[in-house]
Amino acid sequence: MAITRGFIGKRKPSRPDRLPPGQYDTGSSWPTLTAEATPNLDPEKWSMTVDGLVDSPQTWSWREMHALPGSTYFGDIHCVTTWSKFDVTFAGVSVDTLLEAAGPTADAHFVMAHSTTGYTTNLPLEDVTGGKAWVVWDYNGEPLPRGHGGPVRLLVPHLYFWKSAKWVTRLELMAKDRPGFWEQNGYHDRGDPWLEQRYQGDP
Amino acid sequence: MTATPLPESAPAGGWTTGRIIEIDKPTETLVRLRFHVDDRVDHLPGQHYVVRLRAPDGYTAQRSYSIASDPDDPLLELMVECLPGGEVSGFLHDVAEVGDELELRGPIGGWFVWDGDVPAVAVAGGSGVVPIVAMTRYATRMGIQDKLRVVVVARSWEALPYAAELEKYGAFIALTRENHGDRVAHPPYPDEMGAYVEGAERAYVCGSVGFASFATRLLQESGVRTDTIRVEQFGETS
Numbered sequence: 001m002a003i004t005r006g007f008i009g010k011r012k013p014s015r016p017d018r019l020p021p022g023q024y025d026t027g028s029s030w031p032t033l034t035a036e037a038t039p040n041l042d043p044e045k046w047s048m049t050v051d052g053l054v055d056s057p058q059t060w061s062w063r064e065m066h067a068l069p070g071s072t073y074f075g076d077i078h079c080v081t082t083w084s085k086f087d088v089t090f091a092g093v094s095v096d097t098l099l100e101a102a103g104p105t106a107d108a109h110f111v112m113a114h115s116t117t118g119y120t121t122n123l124p125l126e127d128v129t130g131g132k133a134w135v136v137w138d139y140n141g142e143p144l145p146r147g148h149g150g151p152v153r154l155l156v157p158h159l160y161f162w163k164s165a166k167w168v169t170r171l172e173l174m175a176k177d178r179p180g181f182w183e184q185n186g187y188h189d190r191g192d193p194w195l196e197q198r199y200q201g202d203p
Numbered sequence: 204m205t206a207t208p209l210p211e212s213a214p215a216g217g218w219t220t221g222r223i224i225e226i227d228k229p230t231e232t233l234v235r236l237r238f239h240v241d242d243r244v245d246h247l248p249g250q251h252y253v254v255r256l257r258a259p260d261g262y263t264a265q266r267s268y269s270i271a272s273d274p275d276d277p278l279l280e281l282m283v284e285c286l287p288g289g290e291v292s293g294f295l296h297d298v299a300e301v302g303d304e305l306e307l308r309g310p311i312g313g314w315f316v317w318d319g320d321v322p323a324v325a326v327a328g329g330s331g332v333v334p335i336v337a338m339t340r341y342a343t344r345m346g347i348q349d350k351l352r353v354v355v356v357a358r359s360w361e362a363l364p365y366a367a368e369l370e371k372y373g374a375f376i377a378l379t380r381e382n383h384g385d386r387v388a389h390p391p392y393p394d395e396m397g398a399y400v401e402g403a404e405r406a407y408v409c410g411s412v413g414f415a416s417f418a419t420r421l422l423q424e425s426g427v428r429t430d431t432i433r434v435e436q437f438g439e440t441s
Contacts, residue, residue, distance in 0.1 A: 009263075010288070
């Protein structure tokens with residue numbers, strides 16, 4: 001590709017090994033992106049369900065979720081709108097814990113995450129197992145802010161952040177992949193930032 | 204959102220090259236760019252493009268910008284607000300010239316689009332008016348202005364991109380730091396919204412995070428159903 005006349009670049013990363021291609025370090029800020037009205041979700045009325053292709057569908061209340069073994073993520077997050085944020089801490093429970101309780105069947109290969117708002121996003125099962133995904137309610141030691149999905153969201157930090165569904169309420173195990181909300185609207189089915197899988201048609 | 208069917212698959216384009224045909228700066232913080240786009244895929248009003256800049260050492264920076272032009276316009280128009288320290292917006296404002304060729308990708312996005320399918324109301328703040336301008340230009344060309352009502356909010360007339368064009372369209376313009384005609388400076392009051400939300404089956408909100416929160420609440424207070432509201436917001440919280 002041709003060089004852009006007169007462009008040198010002002011935000012070259014201090015840690016390029018941690019910045020996927022086409023991303024910039026947003027520093028201390030945390031941009032908010034939402035496609036719909038931000039809900040006022042009452043934790044006591046919220047529940048988390050794992051169903052679909054599982055041996056035993058499970059639902060946990062807010063209190064029951066907090067009684068499960070806790071798990072923390074410390075690391076980086078990457079948004080398709082090109083910001084990355086380093087060294088964030090989220091706490092909640094590992095998706096592995098939820099899946100172990102429900103027992104995915106041998107046919108289950110994909111997951112659809114559903115939010116209370118109707119937002120959906122699809123993921124390969126292997127992207128939410130093996131310590132790669134969480135349901136979180138705590139950000140840097142504080143309750144997760146409402147605009148960022150509070151009180152509770154999915155966290156899949158190795159993929160672009162639209163996969164980390166805000167206000168998650170259900171994981172549906174599926175045999176075949178099916179596009180979620182942004183995936184129907186032009187975005188990639190997997191969304192690996194290191195492969196720059198931003199839009200449908202990317203490698 | 205659950206009650207709203209998703210639109211038919213929207214047009215999507217890959218990487219291409221855009222040559223700047225016109226460039227001007229309506230205000231100190233805005234730059235308007237009009238591109239000839241190679242092998243352009245026609246967009247729907249509300250969609251956006253990605254602009255990618257490439258340095259001699261291979262470093263790239265890319266950002267998304269809403270389209271202001273009607274799909275029927277032979278050129279692609281972007282209106283970019285120059286942000287403090289903005290790497291791409293600053294380049295477009297300070298360095299870009301007529302004749303420059305930039306990497307463009309688009310159109311992108313299938314959610315924040317309006318093609319006249321349903322009566323709608325749009326509420327936009329500041330540079331959030333840009334995708335709404337594409338919608339009003341489309342509505343004007345198609346003769347369906349009655350299907351898209353527009354409310355725009357800005358600090359001042361000067362801070363509102365396309366102010367004169369939006370006023371001519373019939374948009375309700377609420378300025379918050381200076382009076383506008385007889386209207387005393389203030390954000391829109393719920394009782395000013397009635398004529399604009401009446402009959403609307405969908406609402407579009409575009410602006411900063413703070414504005415989107417305000418506009419969503421305003422629409423809800425004006426009787427608009429939450430699941431008909433589509434939001435495009437930009438900017439940061441710390």
